[in-house]
Amino acid sequence: xxxxxxxxxxxxxxxxxxxxxxxxxxxxxxxxxxxxxxxxxxxxxxxxxxxxxxxxxxxxxxxxxxxxxxxxxxxxxxxxxxxxxxxxxxxxxxxxxxxxxxxxxxxxxxxxxxxxx
Amino acid sequence: xxxxxxxxxxxxxxxxxxxxxxxxxxxxxxxxxxxxxxxxxxxxxxxxxxxxxxxxxxxxxxxxxxxxxxxxxxxxxxxxxxxxxxxxxxxxxxxxxxxxxxxxxxxxxxxxxxxxxxxxxxxxxxxxxxxxxxxxxxxxxxxxxxxxxxxxxxxxxxxxxxxxxxxxxxxxxxxxxxxxxxxxxxxxxxxxxxxxxxxxxxxxxxxxxxxxxxxxxxxxxxxxxxxxxxxxxxxxxxxxxxxxxxxxxxxxxxxxxxxxxxxxxxxxxxxxxxxxxxxxxxxxxxxxxxxxxx
Numbered sequence: 074x075x076x077x078x079x080x081x082x083x084x085x086x087x088x089x090x091x092x093x094x095x096x097x098x099x100x101x102x103x104x105x106x107x108x109x110x111x112x113x114x115x116x117x118x119x120x121x122x123x124x125x126x127x128x129x130x131x132x133x134x135x136x137x138x139x140x141x142x143x144x145x146x147x148x149x150x151x152x153x154x155x156x157x158x159x160x161x162x163x164x165x166x167x168x169x170x171x172x173x174x175x176x177x178x179x180x181x182x183x184x185x186x187x188x189x190x
Numbered sequence: 191x192x193x194x195x196x197x198x199x200x201x202x203x204x205x206x207x208x209x210x211x212x213x214x215x216x217x218x219x220x221x222x223x224x225x226x227x228x229x230x231x232x233x234x235x236x237x238x239x240x241x242x243x244x245x246x247x248x249x250x251x252x253x254x255x256x257x258x259x260x261x262x263x264x265x266x267x268x269x270x271x272x273x274x275x276x277x278x279x280x281x282x283x284x285x286x287x288x289x290x291x292x293x294x295x296x297x298x299x300x301x302x303x304x305x306x307x308x309x310x311x312x313x314x315x316x317x318x319x320x321x322x323x324x325x326x327x328x329x330x331x332x333x334x335x336x337x338x339x340x341x342x343x344x345x346x347x348x349x350x351x352x353x354x355x356x357x358x359x360x361x362x363x364x365x366x367x368x369x370x371x372x373x374x375x376x377x378x379x380x381x382x383x384x385x386x387x388x389x390x391x392x393x394x395x396x397x398x399x400x401x402x403x404x405x406x407x408x409x410x411x412x413x414x415x416x417x418x419x420x421x422x423x424x425x426x427x428x429x430x431x432x433x434x435x436x437x438x439x440x441x442x443x444x445x446x447x448x449x450x451x452x453x454x455x456x457x458x459x460x461x462x463x464x465x466x467x468x469x470x471x472x473x474x475x476x477x478x479x480x481x482x483x484x
Contacts, residue, residue, distance in 0.1 A: 125294050125298070126294065129294050137297070141294070141297050141298040141300075141301060142301050144298040144301075145298050145299070145300075145301030145302050145306075146301075148302060148306050148309075148310055149301075149302060149303065149306045150303075150305070150306060151306070151309070152309065153309050153312045153313055156309060156310060156313050157313045157314075160313075162313045162314050162316075162317060163314060164313055164314040165314060165315060166312075166314065166315065171312060174311070174312050174318070175312065178308040178311070178312075
């Protein structure tokens with residue numbers, strides 16, 4: 074018995090499902106990719122975080138990469154409000170601060186629709 | 191006899207029975223929710239069958255099957271046990287990000303492009319700190335521009351360096367757009383009005399001083415045939431007030447790449463071109479190579 078203090082039961086079960094699929098002898102790369110798609114599809118944010126922590130703690134490169142990519146995909150090309158909502162991020166910025174930060178990053182908004190969702 | 195009576199009793203009071211069951215379930219849910227209402231890393235705590243100790247490595251029975259249902263409830267803003275679930279989510283949201291080991295955050299951020307990274311930094315102060323991480327911007331620089339300059343330490347950090355590099359790359363592309371579309375006024379705006387600016391065209395001729403350079407462009411723009419070209423291998427080096435860019439220009443007529451160097455200076459809040467140098471077009475004529483004369 075090896076105690077794993079940082080991972081809870083449900084996340085570990087998911088990790089094991091992932092590992093089982095990926096170490097199958099007869100699973101082609103495409104089958105693995107398809108499995109990853111379905112496996113990670115619709116994972117909500119808390120679960121993704123858990124999976125990332127678990128994959129990092131257990132040093133599982135493939136899963137870690139997939140989960141981080143999934144987290145990044147959730148933020149890519151989305152408006153600030155959407156990112157806040159999806160990742161449950163509370164903002165303590167005042168509106169003046171927000172304007173100031175946006176000015177700081179003005180070059181990043183050239184040609185980009187800031188309210189794209 | 192007794193059973194018939196009780197079954198009749200059951201049938202006639204069907205609805206009150208259902209009300210009683212519903213009330214019991216509701217109370218039970220409420221109680222469970224109260225018990226599990228603490229900031230935790232896990233997802234929905236209000237499940238009826240998750241009464242096992244949470245911090246052991248034993249496999250949970252409800253492995254991955256409920257995630258889909260949870261997800262729809264989550265994304266639609268709550269679903270069934272609305273107030274309870276949302277409250278727990280908000281508590282765990284920010285603290286979840288904090289509990290992520292920094293290297294995980296950095297790794298996830300490295301998959302983003304620069305507009306998304308900037309937007310993320312606007313979400314809250316914690317994210318701002320994470321998104322301003324120097325290493326994240328350094329990685330993005332290497333991804334978007336070049337792997338060179340790995341040992342360089344930019345004076346204002348990698349984020350500022352990335353921004354400056356992007357500005358130079360944009361203005362360099364703008365220069366070629368002006369050449370392609372033969373916009374003489376725009377070319378006049380781009381160059382610095384000074385006597386030390388220089389331009390070496392692919393014809394082999396050189397011009398010194400703003401007026402001479404502008405005349406040379408006017409002449410170049412009046413040529414009939416201008417082949418289309420592609421720019422590749424753009425490499426930029428940006429210092430505080432000075433930037434130089436090298437690139438290869440491929441022209442359709444297959445004369446081989448021109449090696450071009452552009453130099454920009456920063457004045458009054460914007461970049462101006464001060465130097466353009468293109469390698470000369472070599473024409474093979476009967477085995478001998480000569481520089482093309484204008």
